[in-house]
Amino acid sequence: MPSTVSTILAQTTSPMTPADFWLPIGASQQAAGVDLTFTIINWICYFFFALIVAMMAVFVLKYRGKPGARFRNDAPTHNTVLELSWTIIPLILSIGMFWYGFKGYVDLSTPPKNSFDVNVTAFKWGWQFKYPNGAQSDNLVVPASRPVRLTMRANDVLHCCFIPAFRVKKDIVPGRYSTLWFQCDHPTGLEEANGYHLFCAEYCGTGHSNMNRRVLVLPQAEFDAWMTKQAAWLDEIPDADLYFKAGPKIYARCQQCHSLDGTTGLAPSWQGLWERVSNPTSAARFADGKGYSDLIGAGKEFATPQDYLRDAIYNPGHHLVAPFGNVMPTFKGQINDRGIDALIGMMQHLDEFDAKGAWKKAPPATAK
């Protein structure tokens, strides 16, 4: 039964509700139902709050005693009719509120069958959105007027996907998939500032409040074009340009922990990293006491420094660099080999980048 309800919902177009004193703009199919429930409960609250405070105020003013006066002795001590009425009336109201909430919840938690699927990975501290054709993005881009189902996973700790304008929220629990769906009928275009907020609502550490992204909604045709272009972006870049064209974009997901200027954060800086791993006599040590020279080189665990770096990105807890903790999530399935090449290229040419990861040198074609 619930799925029928939501399928019907999904076929109509919902109006955008403007922000008011309590709620932000409502831009999804589900928002209207949630807002109605919220408003009904609000009015129940206003009524009882006014009733209780008014009674309090009247009684306190009217029955204020004078100092030293005898206490009056004519007050009733109980009244069964009153007791029953303030038990039964709230009970009936509660069941009503429960029912509205339940109905709304069924809609919120039942994705229609024709949903467009987006895979979501939340990690400390960012998001990756992956589309059916292999395209990836940092902001969530979805087609308008079509139900969208997010299948979400996390590799490290709890996260939570919260889109206030859509009134949807779902925890992302490591070790299991969680899903969330919505339908938005109001395109925003690709301009980030116009997008709807997407927050992480489950505390996840240092960068928790920086996991805010945007939901960008495009009409179906524009969306399809965007998705095709997005899927090919790494392949369209010539090999030689990869490290400075793709590198900084991918590095944006590393910069929360790995600095480029030697600042020590939660993880080793990339400054001098390539020199350390490509120089077998480097003094740097792993947490288990081994040095780089014990791991990297012909016949060792990693034949080349590139092999080691690839392993460190895909399997971060494997060899921990002292004195850092095991905090990095794996990027297996998120950054492909071309992406790894871009990152390693960036490490090899670190002097060409500023501390924020922007490429300083002009492209070779226009170099002097």
Add this chain to the structure above:
Amino acid sequence: MTTLDAPRHDILDTTATGDNYLTHSRGFLSWALTLDHKRIGVMYMVAVLCSFFLGGVFALLLRTELLTPGRTIVDADTYNQFFTLHGAIMVFLVIIPSIPAALGNFVLPIMLGAKDVAFPRLNLASFYLWIGGAIFTLYSLAVGGFDTGWTFDTPYSTTTTAGGVIPVLMGVFILGFSSIFTGLNFIVTIHKLRPPGMTWFKMPLFLWALYSTALIQVLATPVLAITLCLLIVERTLNIGIFNPSMGGDPVLYQHFFWFYSHPAVYIMIVPAMGIISEIIAVHSHRHIFGYTYIAFSSVAIAMFSFIVWGHHMFTSGQSGVMNTIFSLISFSVGIPSAVKTFNWVMTLYKGTISLTAPMCYGLAFLFLFTIGGLTGLHCATLATDVHLHDTYFVVAHFHYVMMGSALIAMIGGLHHWWPKMTGRMYHEGTGIAGCIIIFVGFNMTFFTQFMLGSQGMPRRYYDYQPEFQTYHIVSTIGAYIMAAGFVTTAVCLMQSLMSGRRAPANPWGGRSLEWQCASPPRHDNFEHPPTVGDCYDFTPVVWDERQQGYVVDRALDTHIPHGKSPNTGGHQ
């Protein structure tokens, strides 16, 4: 006049000889090794208020940080420690022990008409367990602090690099036992030490509330202890219980944690409701309205509290069927709370109301608890909770209940029983001023957070969207005002210790037994076994010029045939 004099006799006696629980014995050890429930209660109160100060400092620091988006005074990691410490200190060190262990310890045996709790040594042991727990919690600050949030959610808590996680888990584990021992003590005391005449339904409602609370403490806290043990085992021995990368389940942890921590909400609020029943009745000088309904609603809340924990997990990945069931049951807790609120309001009807400082706190409680309780409806309703969960709306909601209700009731109770505890009166005007400033500051701080949350601001955020800043500024200013109110209150109470006038035995016109012993009480509470009457019948309570306080005139008491009571016979 003999009939009038007889019941007052013992009061005048004790004040004349001057021997009370504070002067009964002297020296550090006489306090450190005391078995007197009153001294243990006072020591708890001092300890709890020190913790409250510390938790309050963290609250002000984090509110200051939130004045602007991005960095204001500290970095993200320090901010995460601030809100974690604020939460952990306020919950585990302040609110949970504040009413049962501090005020309850002092008042319970006297109200009951007993000389002490059933197990005085266990009572002292539970105080030292509290100290031990507090030391571990503070020690964690010295070894790197902890940034897990007070809920210690896995797998964050088992993987964070902050060094203080294990000590604080140990601390909370130990504090749990302190809580269990206090609860156990109260249950046995109320069952076994009621004097002749003190039947269950003659007990003041504060005792019903403490009894209900004690049941929760004894039944729920062991689950927290087990959970924390498992967490320590996982973190130290790498045995996968909650961490999925070792085969565990993080949602299991949330079930375990909230199985305790939801009832814990009622460990905080039920005794506060008990205090309010006392304050409203005594300062309205009128029989409490619907005694039986209030008493049973305390027990009902205690029972319901065990079956609603799942409403903390509506978005956690718990199944839809469970969400539905938990949502439905959660509303059931609202009913007894509504019953209590209406009964308190009706108690004002045709009373003889004195707007004393405790009464102001009582009225503030009614106002704030109404808001806190009603906004719980938004959170119990599934569809709206999905939007509001983990936002500032929830933060505002539980502060209205935990602070606006539980802590306000605690401070109100402190004012109510302060003359009894210290033997001194405070300056009424300053006390009321403190209450009003706290009330204004509180609403500024937390009402804005309802809008913040419903507009979509998630909680535990160091950085936020610029459109939220106005609300944050108002909220922070409110927090400073509230701090000023607490300083006013502290000055008022400190001043009464130095120069307050001596308190009469019964300054407010109360009828329960604690107002029939001297202020401060004797070492063994009552010189003669007290006479139990109807503790909410204020007819025989009259003002006495000589004592500058109220006395119970037994000639006016319709419930006890005078002259026949064995307890007053000896004075003729």
